[in-house]
Every structure is written in structure tokens, then in C-alpha cells.
Amino acid sequence: MLAVRAVQRRSLVEQATSELQRLLASGEWPVGSRVPGELALSKQLGVSRPTAREAMRALVAIGQLETRHGVGTVVVSATPLPALEQSLRRAAIAEVYEVRAGLEVEAAKLxxxxxxxxxxxxxxxxxxxxxxxxxxxxxxxxxxxxHTAVVAAAHNDVLSEVFGSFLGALRSAANDLVADAGLRTRAELEDSDGAHRALADAIADGDVDAAAAATERNVHTTLERLRAES
Incomplete structure (x- = not known):
């Protein structure tokens, strides 16, 4: 008797991701081309906008799409990023976040x-x-x-200049981070949102210790996950 495998139900995100991968593999979306925006893509796929967004994020995470500031989402590979390259990318993000931790904790206190x-x-x-x-x-x-506003509130010209020169690397790492769906759970994303609100409140209240703690909660949690996954 032939072994029968159980039929698995796939989520809409998984189905949408598979369809986008088909478009990439077939060359219908060639490398270098710009993909439709979330709204247009959701209509083409027949899914909600959040579902289309998550499908694109999944492909950014495995190196097939890339989000570029001022341009949109662009095809960079017809095939997924190998595991080693993904690990190296995460290690590179971690290095940026190590620098970010040092700069932003001091900025928050000031x-x-x-x-x-x-x-x-x-x-x-x-x-x-x-x-x-x-x-x-x-x-x-x-x-x-x-975070630029927080650094500006520190009223330290040298710190502002250093942070400004660091923004390009930080933007690239942050875009890679938000696109890597496997790095942070929804609970961790919500905790990051809470840490940002706590930082704003601590600065407004003039609470130096709370400002430092909120910044560490935001940056170090992400940094530890990056170190574990790279």
C-alpha cells in the first residue's frame, strides 16, 4: 500500500508567498524590476493588504526582494538566499546594533x-x-x-555628528531587520513599541535611569536575538 501523506492547510500568507516565488522563478518578475505596491499586489493576489505585506516581508527575509528607500521593493534574486548568507547578514546587523547600543543609551541619558x-x-x-x-x-x-530626535535632545554636537554619520548604516541594518520575519516574534515587536513609548515618557519626565533602561530594553533584546541567530 502506498503511504498517504496528510493534506496540510496552508495559511494565506504561505499561499501568497508561494505565488510570488513562482513569479520570481519564472522570470515574470525579473531581477532589477520593481514589484507592485502592497495595495496593488493585494488586489492581484486576492488577499488583504497585511497578507500581501507579510508575503513580501518573507521574500525580503530570504534575499529575493529588497526594500530600498525612495524606490520601493525590488527583485534582487530569483532564488532564496542560502542559509550561510542569511547568517552572515544577521551577523552584520548585529555589529551595527552593537554600535547603536553604545550611542543611544548615552544619548537617552543626556x-x-x-x-x-x-x-x-x-x-x-x-x-x-x-x-x-x-x-x-x-x-x-x-x-x-x-531616535534622531532623542539624540538631538541630548544637546551634544559631537554625538549628533557621530550619529548622523552612522545613519546610513543604521537605515540599511534596520530595513534588513524589519524584513527578516524570522528574527522577532509579534510579542517582541509589541515590546519594542512599548520600549519606545517608555523612552519618550522617561525623557519627558527627566528620568535618566528609566531612559537608559528603556533604550537597553529596545536595543539589547534585538541584539541578543541577532547574536543567537547568526
Whole structure:
């Protein structure tokens, strides 16, 4: 008697991801081409916009798509990224986050001591934009705006200059991070959101210790996961 395998139900995200991979493998979406936006893609696939977004994130995570600021999502490979290359990419993100941890913890403490009412207003506005972000690209840009506002509130010109020169590397690493669906659970993502709100509150309250703790909670949790996965 032939062995019969149980039929497995696949989620809509899995089905959408498979269809996108078919388009890539067949050459219908050639390397270098720009893929449709989330709204257009969701209509073409017959799924919700969040489902289309998660399918694209899955392909970014395995190296077939790449999200580029000011451009959109672009095809970079017809085949998935080998496991070794994915591990190396995660290790590279971890190195950026090691530098980020040192800069941002000190910036948070200084900001809690030196912030002005205008600084707090700018941080709150950036936080609101971050909470409202509807795409990975928008989330990264709003997150960078938030942390830039925190650094500015530290009122240290050298720190601002160093952080500014670091933004390019940070943007690239952050885009890779949000695209790598396997790195963070939904609970960890929600905890990161909470850490950002706690940081804004601590700076507004002038609480140096709480500002440092919130920054460490945000950066170090991600850093430890990156070290474990690379």
C-alpha cells in the first residue's frame, strides 16, 4: 500500500508567498524590476493588504526582494538566499546594533537631563508617526526620526555628528531587520513599541535611569536575538 501523506492547510500568507516565488522563478518578475505596491499586489493576489505585506516581508527575509528607500521593493534574486548568507547578514546587523547600543543609551541619558519642551514635542510627534507607520519602509524612517530626535535632545554636537554619520548604516541594518520575519516574534515587536513609548515618557519626565533602561530594553533584546541567530 502506498503511504498517504496528510493534506496540510496552508495559511494565506504561505499561499501568497508561494505565488510570488513562482513569479520570481519564472522570470515574470525579473531581477532589477520593481514589484507592485502592497495595495496593488493585494488586489492581484486576492488577499488583504497585511497578507500581501507579510508575503513580501518573507521574500525580503530570504534575499529575493529588497526594500530600498525612495524606490520601493525590488527583485534582487530569483532564488532564496542560502542559509550561510542569511547568517552572515544577521551577523552584520548585529555589529551595527552593537554600535547603536553604545550611542543611544548615552544619548537617552543626556536627553533626559537636557531636554527642552520643544525636544519633547518633537520626540512625541516622531513616536506618533512611528505608531502609525503602515509599511516596513515607513516604520524604519519613522523609527530613525524618533531616535534622531532623542539624540538631538541630548544637546551634544559631537554625538549628533557621530550619529548622523552612522545613519546610513543604521537605515540599511534596520530595513534588513524589519524584513527578516524570522528574527522577532509579534510579542517582541509589541515590546519594542512599548520600549519606545517608555523612552519618550522617561525623557519627558527627566528620568535618566528609566531612559537608559528603556533604550537597553529596545536595543539589547534585538541584539541578543541577532547574536543567537547568526
Amino acid at each position: 536627553a533626559a537631563r537636557r531636554r527642552t519642551a520643544e525636544d519633547v514635542e518633537r520626540i512625541r510627534a516622531a513616536l506618533a508617526k512611528r505608531d502609525a507607520a503602515a509599511s516596513p519602509v515607513a516604520l524604519v524612517e519613522a523609527d530613525l526620526e524618533f
